[in-house]
Amino acid sequence: MSSKQAAELALSVFATSDAGLAMIAPDDRVLMTNPAFERLFGGAPPSELLARLQIASWGEAAHQEPVLTVNGRTLRIKVMALPPGYFVNCEDITDQFDRSAREAKLARTDRLTELGNRQLLRERLQALLHDSGPGRDSHALLTIDLDRFKAVNDALGRNIGDALLCLVARRIRATVSDQDVIARLYGDQFGIIQSNRPQPASAIALAQRLRDLLSRPYMLEGQLIEVSARVGIAPLTQGTTDADQVIKNADLALNRAKQDRAADYCIFESSMDQTMRARRALETDLRRALALREFALVYQPQFDLQSGRVTGLEALLRWNSPTRSPVSPMEFIPLAEETGMISLIGEWVLRTACRDAAAWPDDITVAVNVSAVQFANRALSTTVLSALADSGLDPRRLELEITESVMLDARGTALGVLQRLRATGVRVSLDDFGTGYSSLGYLRSFPFDKIKIDQSFVRGTSEDPGNRAIVRAIASLGQNLGMATVAEGVETTEHMERISTAGCTHVQGYLISRPLPPEQVIAFLAVSKTAPPTSVSDRSKVA
Incomplete structure (x- = not known):
């Protein structure tokens, strides 16, 4: 190819290129442009053209790639220094730029x-x-x-x-x-x-x-x-x-x-961060406690006012931490529920309580608290039946205590689990009755065996007519529905007299006994058969 042919080919490429191309002299004169450049800049005067290109120093322009918008198009400007001046390449990147902008916006939307x-x-x-x-x-x-x-x-x-x-x-x-x-x-x-x-x-x-x-x-x-x-x-x-x-x-x-x-x-407030750090430390210790088996159960008796004897015990969870000393259940159980650890802890409680109760007299029941988080696990009924089978405990001697939060399950799965378990003989009680908003509706939807009256109503002063009326109303409701009523937090003879007069069928609290370690339960039950309720607590101290 001759030099003339090469020059003609170069000019042809220059003229037909989609990019805006221009040759500019060192003195800012525009020597040559192609049609694409003319469409972009419309024959603007050199001074205006240089201003619109946003190039302040042509001597350094070869190292710059400014991006600007001209006539609605996004251009990347490239400048190359040549012997006769400067070669300007205006690359149209509108589609690429818009696509990148859309992707960036989507990534943040x-x-x-x-x-x-x-x-x-x-x-x-x-x-x-x-x-x-x-x-x-x-x-x-x-x-x-x-x-x-x-x-x-x-x-x-x-x-x-x-x-x-x-x-x-x-x-x-x-x-x-x-x-x-x-x-x-x-x-x-x-x-x-x-x-x-x-x-x-x-x-x-x-x-x-x-x-x-x-x-x-x-x-x-x-x-x-x-x-x-x-x-x-x-x-x-x-x-x-x-x-x-x-x-x-x-x-x-x-x-x-x-x-x-x-x-x-x-x-x-800065103190909140300190509280969160303490919570994380507690969570770490709680996971360690589960692995190292630092938990234990104690049992609090429930006294039947009609028969005058203890008929069951409630299993209560205790955490004896070697580094924290005893940790209150009010502190660690909500955390266990929030983190999901309550499922593993709850299964351990259930199996341990069933195993301990299997050694008690055949007419004594054991009550185990089950949280709403545990009911979210579809395998709960299988776990309960497995614990009964492994321990050999009669299902009629197991009582599951639930709060109204379990019944808030909108899909009805909790109710179905309760119905299946109750069909096997397992008893179900509604705990902390009177503290929620929809408990009466729950009594209609499920035939509970027991209603537990929250201790806040029991420990109220004897002069409070509201508390007395609530206890009487719940006791009457239980009697009409064929459900036992257990008053929690009975600590004095005055509490006992008021509860008995109100018509409750069972009581639970320090007046009967403090929670007992497993090894003291059988001896306590033997003592309680011959002791009046007001003296059972004294005798239990030496059991």
Whole structure:
């Protein structure tokens, strides 16, 4: 190919290229352009052209690749220094740029609610935290969690649950300003970055508005749905530099708000982090206790007022930690339920109680508490029957104590498990009766063997007519339904007299006996056959 032919080929490629090409002299004169370049820049004067190309120093231009928008197109500008001047290549990357922008937006968007997601919220937080100016204190993160969402989702299905989340997202949008950032973090938890407002007063006001608006009823497919919201607030203080720490702080505040049922919101305090560290340490020790078998059972007798004798004992869990000393069940059982460890612990309690009770007289029953978390496991009935078979205990001597939280299972699986177990002879009692909201409905849906009256009604002062009326009403209800009524927390003879007069059939408490270790139960039962109830406790001390 001759040099003339090569030159003609180069000019042909130059003219037909889709990229905008130009030759520019060192003195800024435009020497040559192709049609694509003309379409982009429309014959602009050299001074305007150079300004629009955003190239300040042509001597360094070969090392730059600026991106700019011209006539709605996104261009990447490449400049190459040549002997006669500079060669400019304007590459059209609109489609690539738009695709990247869409992908970036999708990566930061919750597809269900079309709000931002956790990644977006974290990036915006980090950007605000990089600002060390005085305006830092005008920002706050709020995290929002819906009460009862899981129950709604389980009862009405995921489609209704998703639709509810979309309505919640819409209400949140209507509550915040355009400069605030909203994100769905996960599940039914949302986050808001409130910006350029006096803090924490503005965050508190927003939390109260959210609580009011999100708690109003929702109508979905003919269903009237009610949920409520809790809010955690974490102001962006000058000492905080990590977005993850701010999110953690807001979550800690949210957890505190959820624990305090009377609170709409909670503001983060440093002591909450210390509390969370202590909780994690307790969780670690609890897992170790399960592996090292640091748990033990004690048994508290239940006295039958009609026969005048002890007819059963309730198994109570104790944790004798070598590093913590005895840990209160009120402290570790809620944690075990929250972490799911209660299933393994509960199975150990059930099997141990059945094995211990198998050595007692045949007319003595054993009561075992079963949590709602255990009922979520479909294998519970199999576990109960296995524990009975392994121990040889008559099913009629086992009593399962449940609270109304078990009956809140919207799918009805708990009720089905109870019915199957009761068909085998296992007894079922409703614990802490009178402290919930729907217990009367549960008495209609399931034939309990016993109703346990919460000790708060038993230990009330004798001058409180309300407590006396409640105890009498529950005792009468039990009698009419053919259910035994057990009054818990009986500690004095005055308690005993009031309970007996009210018509309760059984009592349980320190007046009868403190909880007994397994090795003392048989001796105690032998003593209790001949002892009046007011003296059983004294005799049990030497059993």
